[in-house]
Amino acid sequence: MEKIGKVLISFDCEGKWGMIDERQSWIDNKLTDKNLYHIYEFILDILEKNNLRATFGFVGAMLESETEFRDKVKKLRQGTSHKIWIEEFYKKYENNSEGYFLPELMKLFKDSRHELATHGYCHIPFDRLSEEEAIEELSLVKSQMSNLGISYSSIIYPRNKISHTRILSRSGIARYRDFPNHLNINFIPKKINSLIDSLNVYKQAENLNKNSVPGGIMVHWFYGYRKMIPSSIIYKKYDNLLQDAAENKKMAHLWLHPHNLITSRQSKILFRDLCKNIGEMMKNEKLVNVTFNELI
């Protein structure tokens, strides 16, 4: 087959697990079990309509029941970063239990063509874990997989904190999603980096690395200061990215948090439009769509 540009879509599926150490905000009240369930239905429907497959990286605990979770984490040793993270979780959970445990989501993925991957067991960033704790976190992921009767071979690191890559293969993980292809100038604040990056319409596609999937770019979340960016710039940026992948036989990777589509209507529309564009480019044989495990 003639070499052709590729497009990947991936999701950081975490409900409220990604916000354990963040301040409570109004978002907390939006991320209910019901809203989350509906947004996954919406996403799967849009993908299906455009004949697209994606990689969904799930926080393991999110797919378990609260009882299963409590039973598993009680074995963690006191005083470790791991245990501290779980204690933070319990504090938040006692205030508002919505948005954490959604085992019923798996029904939506029954017989689906998408790839399921891990996003950690409890979303603790791996750079906070010692090697021993990282092994523990991955063994929790492993037990969650056997509970569900599935197996993952890819990881999307929580907060893209890529660490302990050496131990991944012991848990059957063959690849990880690399650092995002975002602007990252160390001496300027993260928000300014993000703002400049959002305004860069000449976004280029990426090439393949060895054990990692090119980090890709986030589907714009029209929220807070990011809402200031005109949507015409955002649309142009993704257009350029997809064109570059098609013309230069490279890779365009788009990723997002499903819950961002709950908190921003504009992002929900953007996601729908992007999938439609990608679907069209595939029909015209300009791009092929792959999941992580098909790439490496």
Ligand SMILES: [Zn+2]
């Ligand atoms: Zn995450």
